[in-house]
Amino acid sequence: METHLDVEMDRLRQRLLLMASHAEMAVAQASQALTQRDEELAMRVWENDRIIDHLEVDTDEMIIQQLTKAPLATDLRLVTVAIKISKNLERIGDEATKIAKRAIDLCREAPVKIKLDLPQMTRLTLGMLKASLDAFGNQNPAAARAVIPDDRKVDLLNKKIHQALALQMAKHPDTINRCLHLMVVSKSLERIADHATNIAEDVVYLCEARDIRHTGAKWPEAT
Numbered sequence: 001m002e003t004h005l006d007v008e009m010d011r012l013r014q015r016l017l018l019m020a021s022h023a024e025m026a027v028a029q030a031s032q033a034l035t036q037r038d039e040e041l042a043m044r045v046w047e048n049d050r051i052i053d054h055l056e057v058d059t060d061e062m063i064i065q066q067l068t069k070a071p072l073a074t075d076l077r078l079v080t081v082a083i084k085i086s087k088n089l090e091r092i093g094d095e096a097t098k099i100a101k102r103a104i105d106l107c108r109e110a111p112v113k114i115k116l117d118l119p120q121m122t123r124l125t126l127g128m129l130k131a132s133l134d135a136f137g138n139q140n141p142a143a144a145r146a147v148i149p150d151d152r153k154v155d156l157l158n159k160k161i162h163q164a165l166a167l168q169m170a171k172h173p174d175t176i177n178r179c180l181h182l183m184v185v186s187k188s189l190e191r192i193a194d195h196a197t198n199i200a201e202d203v204v205y206l207c208e209a210r211d212i213r214h215t216g217a218k219w220p221e222a223t
Helices: 004-036 039-067 072-109 116-138 141-147 150-171 173-208
Strands: none
Touching: 004 039, 004 072, 004 173, 039 072, 072 141, 072 173, 116 141, 116 150, 116 173, 141 173, 150 173
């Protein structure tokens, strides 16, 4: 029979998943606004960041309430993980807002004529975020582990994009302001990938009671 605590824990999971859906949507819409030069969509992302902030506050209140009920070890892991995932989701929302703000600025200037791997970086980052959140929703540690190696790929793309933009600014000083906006976008995507990795590591801890941060255990086992 489902206990009152079970119901409360399920409510906590659902609240996190709701917050996750808003954070994922914010990143996707901010990236779309940048690509399509859609200032109205970028403004909507900026304005909707308050929803994620309110959800974080509500989630924190739920977590505090659960901690006062002396949950069992398995439930305590969920509460602990919820604290961390909530913070990561709030920061993902902040990074999406940064991308939206830069999209607004870039919409008001001519496009920079430079080929960047930004679309590839965006796809990879969004894929990591979706996969880590799905792994949490399904409590799938193997899927969570599969997310983690992609963080290195995003780091390399960020470095490559920054190098290309630095060269562009050196050759064409009139593009410096626009290139700096694009650098911020790239860095925000890299940070979102970091947060997605953090969530994936938290899923493994939740499911296996193993802290895989800073260890070789985070990588998928060879088949």
